[in-house]
Amino acid sequence: MRSIPDADIIHQLKSSSNKEVDGAISYLHQRTFQSVWRFIKKNSGHFADAEDVFQEGLLAFYKLVRQGKIEETVKVEAYLFSICRNLWLKQLNKKKDTTEWESVPPLESAEDLQLDGLLKIERKEVLDKVMQQLGEKCREILIYYYYDRMRMKNIAELMGLSNEQVAKNKKSGCMKKMRNLVLEQPFYKTYFGNN
């Protein structure tokens, strides 16, 4: 397998082209997955654990790169492996703690926990509904800008908009629409009041 310089991988992951990003992900998979799987197998895990941890690790790595938190000089394979390693060790510790403390009653009452769980579910349902109402183009532009951290110029090119100012206006409009949709929901009215 041809070796690609680390800086090029980082560059590809930051790209606005899906093809380049997927190429970098494939490359990282080829170079790192087997090591992660060996490590997890050695530390009482199964193949399915390795798959989950690796995908979670790769996602975390991708986000760090997009957020500009990883320098181009970093050793990408070692960095990704260390993320996966830490994720698995954390899971192992969690499992260990659960086993050790399962007989001890939780500090919060069962009622509080139940209420907290319900709120989370309700919040998720409300936001899913809002995202649906938002429309595909709006979801796309918001993800490009806030999640993928793309520049307005690239977003304009990708979405076929005439220039970056048009893209910026479109993004602001979508954010406003999302904000209004969220605040219309009774669940959020109690939190934020009427705006």
Add this chain to the structure above:
Amino acid sequence: MSEDQIDDYLLGRLQGESLRAFQEQLDTDTELAKELGIRKELLQQIDDLGDQQMKARISEVHQLQLKQMKQYKLIQRSLILFFLLLLLAILGWWFLGRAPKNEILYQQHYQAYALNFGSRDQAANPGLLSAGAAYKQGDFANALTLFQNILTQAPNNTKIRLAIGLCQQELQQYDQALQSYTPLIEKDDPLYGDQARWYTALIHLHQGNREECINLLQQLANASSADFHEEAVELLGALE
């Protein structure tokens, strides 16, 4: 505070003085704090959706890679199997290719030895008449039994020992035949040593022991007066 500034703050792009100013205003401006809370919630949702989409892409790449890995392993195993079969075929060809050559040479050079027992022999051992007759008729199993009986009465008779070896060779009892010939070769029997060497050499040839075969043939080839001298020279030539 502008929308851009709130975005920059939430996306971690504010630094130094701008960041300090933003934080100071945030401490006193309840409207800004409220707006920030709303924005955080919206960004969290966008982040969750982005995660979902990215996870799906990563999962797709992962499945594709696993499929390729399986295909690669399959190709690797097929290649290993192919080369093993090729190696087996080469070895088989080498062994099968070798065996017939020895076998052909053996068939070309082997001839049943013409055993003759004179009246003196028969007078000394009356049983030799029927044993010799069985040998001449090709009834080697019967001849072998008869010769073995005679040998118990005359254990030092080297001709009987040779006759036993010849019968065993005809009956394809090669290891026993070698045992019968060995004392004649070791003692360098003046009457039947050469015959024993020749037939032992042929058995070695048949069994693929070329070195032992050549060694015995060379002994016969070096002595021009030896029985089977010419046959030994010819066979050596064929072997070399």
